[in-house]
Amino acid sequence: MGTDDQKVWDERHGSREGREEPSSFLQEIFASHGWRIQPGRALDIATGKGRNAIFLAERGFQVEAVDISEVGLEEARRRAAERNFSVTFRQADLESVEFPEAAYDMVLNFNFLLRSLVAKIRKALKPGGYVIFETYLIDQGVLRHPRNPAYLLGHNELLDLFRDFRVLHYREGKFFESGEEAYRAGLFGQKVK
Numbered sequence: 001m002g003t004d005d006q007k008v009w010d011e012r013h014g015s016r017e018g019r020e021e022p023s024s025f026l027q028e029i030f031a032s033h034g035w036r037i038q039p040g041r042a043l044d045i046a047t048g049k050g051r052n053a054i055f056l057a058e059r060g061f062q063v064e065a066v067d068i069s070e071v072g073l074e075e076a077r078r079r080a081a082e083r084n085f086s087v088t089f090r091q092a093d094l095e096s097v098e099f100p101e102a103a104y105d106m107v108l109n110f111n112f113l114l115r116s117l118v119a120k121i122r123k124a125l126k127p128g129g130y131v132i133f134e135t136y137l138i139d140q141g142v143l144r145h146p147r148n149p150a151y152l153l154g155h156n157e158l159l160d161l162f163r164d165f166r167v168l169h170y171r172e173g174k175f176f177e178s179g180e181e182a183y184r185a186g187l188f189g190q191k192v193k
């Protein structure tokens with residue numbers, strides 16, 4: 001990982017426009033649970049071009065967003081500035097990053113799976129803080145990319161990873177996201193202690 005990952009993702013981000021529309025799962029969570037969510041300090045894991053980080057900033061969160069790709073982050077900074085939102089975009093390799101403990105009211109993780117990071121996400125949340133985690137499910141392999149099981153969630157895996165959280169919403173299946181159908185799992189949970 002590391003430099004190779006950065007090169008691959010810099011090229012990908014440089015060759016695609018990338019969606020500006022926030023994740024539909026994230027929008028759904030705010031539509032049904034927005035009443036319980038107070039703005040605070042948030043962290044967006046693997047932010048890409050920042051669509052979900054900007055969504056939170058629009059809702060009054062102070063957002064820190066991390067990604068390995070400087071090309072993606074440059075576009076994210078441009079998009080945030082265009083909308084007059086202040087987001088702290090930081091370049092880092094999530095394989096080796098450290099987060100402050102009990103510091104965030106919300107952590108987002110979309111379209112990215114690094115299992116070794118989950119313990120750090122759990123620690124980085126304040127008690128009472130929320131995680132919104134959504135990415136591809138193991139069934140996606142029969143449809144198209146991504147097919148590497150290392151990047152695909154198992155059935156019920158998110159429920160296991162956050163088993164001591166209060167699960168406020170969970171879904172698994174084939175959903176329409178970012179212009180196409182894909183097998184995905186998503187969880188909205190609250191750290192209890």
Ligand SMILES: C[S@@+](CC[C@H](N)C(=O)[O-])C[C@H]1O[C@@H](n2cnc3c(N)ncnc32)[C@H](O)[C@@H]1O
Nearest residue numbers: 005009046047048067068069093094095110111
């Ligand atoms: C599929 S994109 C998802 C972007 C964003 N979360 C979204 O849903 O729009 C995956 C992102 O992970 C980032 N990434 C991949 N490996 C990484 C690593 N080791 N450390 C930090 N970011 C990484 C890539 O640069 C890319 O922006």
